[in-house]
Amino acid sequence: MASPWLEKLKKAQKTCIIQDGRRKIHYSFSDGTELSEEYSVKNGELIVRKWRKKGTLGGVGNWDYEIGEELVPRRLDSEGMVESTANPIFVRKDTLTNFQWRIRNLPYTIDNYIVTVSDDNQQIIIKTKNKKYYKKFNIPDMERNGLVLKPENVQIAHANNTLIVTYPKPEEILKTEKQLQQELQKMKASQDGDVDCRPS
Amino acid sequence: MASVTAEKVQEVREVTRIERIGAHSHIRGLGLDDALEARAVSQGMVGQAAARRAAGVILEVIKEGKIAGRAILIAGQPGTGKTAIAMGMAQALGSDTPFTSIAGSEIFSLEMSKTEALTQAFRKSIGVRIKEETEIIEGEVVEIQIDRPATGTGAKVGKLTLKTTEMETIYDLGQKMIESLTKDKVQAGDIITIDKASGKITKLGRSFTRARDYDAMGPQTKFVQCPEGELQKRKEVVHTVTLHEIDVINSRTQGFLALFSGDTGEIKSEVREQINSKVAEWREEGKAEIVPGVLFIDEVHMLDIECFSFLNRALESDMAPILIMATNRGITKIRGTQYNSPHGVPIDLLDRLLIISTSPYEEKEIKQILKIRCEEEDVEMSDDALTVLTRIGMETSLRYSIQLITTANLVSRKRKATEVEVDDIKRVYSLFLDESRSTQFLKECQEEFMFNEIGESETMETS
Numbered sequence: 001m002a003s004p005w006l007e008k009l010k011k012a013q014k015t016c017i018i019q020d021g022r023r024k025i026h027y028s029f030s031d032g033t034e035l036s037e038e039y040s041v042k043n044g045e046l047i048v049r050k051w052r053k054k055g056t057l058g059g060v061g062n063w064d065y066e067i068g069e070e071l072v073p074r075r076l077d078s079e080g081m082v083e084s085t086a087n088p089i090f091v092r093k094d095t096l097t098n099f100q101w102r103i104r105n106l107p108y109t110i111d112n113y114i115v116t117v118s119d120d121n122q123q124i125i126i127k128t129k130n131k132k133y134y135k136k137f138n139i140p141d142m143e144r145n146g147l148v149l150k151p152e153n154v155q156i157a158h159a160n161n162t163l164i165v166t167y168p169k170p171e172e173i174l175k176t177e178k179q180l181q182q183e184l185q186k187m188k189a190s191q192d193g194d195v196d197c198r199p200s
Numbered sequence: 201m202a203s204v205t206a207e208k209v210q211e212v213r214e215v216t217r218i219e220r221i222g223a224h225s226h227i228r229g230l231g232l233d234d235a236l237e238a239r240a241v242s243q244g245m246v247g248q249a250a251a252r253r254a255a256g257v258i259l260e261v262i263k264e265g266k267i268a269g270r271a272i273l274i275a276g277q278p279g280t281g282k283t284a285i286a287m288g289m290a291q292a293l294g295s296d297t298p299f300t301s302i303a304g305s306e307i308f309s310l311e312m313s314k315t316e317a318l319t320q321a322f323r324k325s326i327g328v329r330i331k332e333e334t335e336i337i338e339g340e341v342v343e344i345q346i347d348r349p350a351t352g353t354g355a356k357v358g359k360l361t362l363k364t365t366e367m368e369t370i371y372d373l374g375q376k377m378i379e380s381l382t383k384d385k386v387q388a389g390d391i392i393t394i395d396k397a398s399g400k401i402t403k404l405g406r407s408f409t410r411a412r413d414y415d416a417m418g419p420q421t422k423f424v425q426c427p428e429g430e431l432q433k434r435k436e437v438v439h440t441v442t443l444h445e446i447d448v449i450n451s452r453t454q455g456f457l458a459l460f461s462g463d464t465g466e467i468k469s470e471v472r473e474q475i476n477s478k479v480a481e482w483r484e485e486g487k488a489e490i491v492p493g494v495l496f497i498d499e500v501h502m503l504d505i506e507c508f509s510f511l512n513r514a515l516e517s518d519m520a521p522i523l524i525m526a527t528n529r530g531i532t533k534i535r536g537t538q539y540n541s542p543h544g545v546p547i548d549l550l551d552r553l554l555i556i557s558t559s560p561y562e563e564k565e566i567k568q569i570l571k572i573r574c575e576e577e578d579v580e581m582s583d584d585a586l587t588v589l590t591r592i593g594m595e596t597s598l599r600y601s602i603q604l605i606t607t608a609n610l611v612s613r614k615r616k617a618t619e620v621e622v623d624d625i626k627r628v629y630s631l632f633l634d635e636s637r638s639t640q641f642l643k644e645c646q647e648e649f650m651f652n653e654i655g656e657s658e659t660m661e662t663s
Contacts, residue, residue: 082374
């Protein structure tokens with residue numbers, strides 16, 4: 001039995017390309033939403049997953065990163081206001097068996113952080129005792145599979161000005177990811193520079 | 201002790217920057233009571249009871265929002281408060297109803313056709329109230345720092361630190377953001393929200409922790425709690441966007457910045473049609489509501505015949521705003537033709553208009569206006585001086601006498617007086633010529649000016 005999430009991905013229109021050692025897959029859904037995933041060719045790790053939704057007033061929005069880091073130059077003049085680079089940077093960076101978040105630029109020692117799970121077991125909350133950083137986030141993968149978080153599974157570590165929060169992927173998630181991988185392997189990927197062109 | 205207070209005053213001056221005073225800055229509404237009867241002196245408006253009452257009736261029509269495409273012409277001699285009435289209407293409508301003000305000559309540009317400029321002005325005056333999920337930043341200002349480059353020219357650099365009860369974040373500011381933060385006079389201790397998509401800043405009030413800073417606080421200062429949790433939130437907000445803004449969002453990818461710079465270029469008519477049908481769809485689904493606003497065209501006699509025929513057509517659309525025009529011309533040539541017409545506006549357009557006329561002010565009213573302007577410009581004036589100034593206003597023009605307020609104040613300050621006296625008025629009256637004295641002077645000594653040897657009869661035919 002496949003999960004509704006897997007069904008949704010199967011139904012979407014997909015294109016696939018291998019570029020820079022990454023297998024890039026682009027999904028477009030019927031409501032105009034776009035999803036882009038990038039897997040490492042070497043070990044199959046998911047490096048980037050980003051969403052782009054249509055705005056209410058139309059126009060193309062910006063990519064919204066669920067996993068991975070946005071690597072576009074800062075356009076201070078067109079954005080008007082950009083978070084300074086000295087701020088903590090929150091990035092989700094999964095491994096094959098764990099969900100993992102890295103928050104860089106957090107110099108405070110490990111006893112400064114209080115990482116808890118919200119009362120409805122949906123969100124992880126990172127608090128700081130010195131009131132410098134606060135973040136509330138959910139794990140979309142868990143939500144899509146209708147799973148709740150177990151507070152005892154959250155682990156934290158701190159090194160090199162970086163706070164690392166880890167949550168092991170439950171059995172169900174590992175299973176759907178495996179199914180998805182099998183599905184994606186079937187897709188024909190065009191190689192970089194090899195443009196599909198058939199002159200009529 | 202005295203020196204301490206002097207220092208304090210200096211400090212406060214620095215905190216709240218002195219605003220520049222515009223010609224109509226004293227107007228805060230139309231000054232009508234509930235029965236739409238004009239109060240003698242109210243909200244900065246004086247006299248013109250009939251015209252203000254008429255404007256009040258129009259205002260009700262706009263607020264009902266049912267009728268599209270009505271047009272009003274405010275006609276009257278120079279300096280009889282036409283623009284003031286339009287400004288009063290804008291103020292009375294509040295910030296949620298779009299009010300666009302342009303001058304007739306503004307639409308003539310090399311980069312944009314006349315009709316495109318007019319269409320944009322029309323679409324700027326139609327609002328759409330819609331619910332939208334936006335990302336907002338809500339927090340207390342810890343520090344705002346704006347550095348001018350040492351060379352004096354070039355871009356300013358800015359940093360803004362915001363906090364909630366749980367966290368703190370530093371933002372780098374772009375040029376436009378610095379401008380709007382300075383315009384809104386945002387200071388440390390303010391609780392603000394910033395709409396990330398549009399860059400709009402809203403001041404919610406001052407933080408409770410700053411409740412003891414008595415110096416930078418007016419009677420209407422509101423105190424609010426410092427927000428909790430994360431700084432960036434997603435929120436569903438109902439707001440009014442103009443059709444023009446939706447046009448720009450859909451025609452280019454460069455975002456809201458084009459709205460600021462006005463560098464939108466021509467917008468394709470296909471895009472507009474698409475948006476019109478989209479808006480109609482939202483309206484049927486109950487997702488959005490149309491808010492017809494007001495387009496005010498000052499000096500409307502500057503438009504030419506093409507613009508007038510465009511207006512005729514545009515007013516018939518069901519998406520047209522209320523159009524208010526103002527002119528100070530009598531029977532004159534319609535621009536672009538050889539024909540004369542009242543107010544320089546073609547008869548067929550005039551036929552669609554409701555005409556409000558303003559009449560010259562009386563002595564009492566002029567005195568009242570001068571008094572209000574004195575208050576607005578923070579000028580102390582003795583009663584005698586005010587009477588003299590009123591006489592000058594009667595004999596020359598209201599604008600001239602208003603200009604004498606500022607200059608006379610400077611003269612009185614130079615002689616270290618606190619109040620403007622009759623002598624100061626006399627002094628500036630002799631220093632600066634008004635229009636009729638200037639004409640008189642020219643008539644008398646025309647021969648001494650340059651190019652005069654050509655003589656009257658040989659003036660070139662220019663038309």
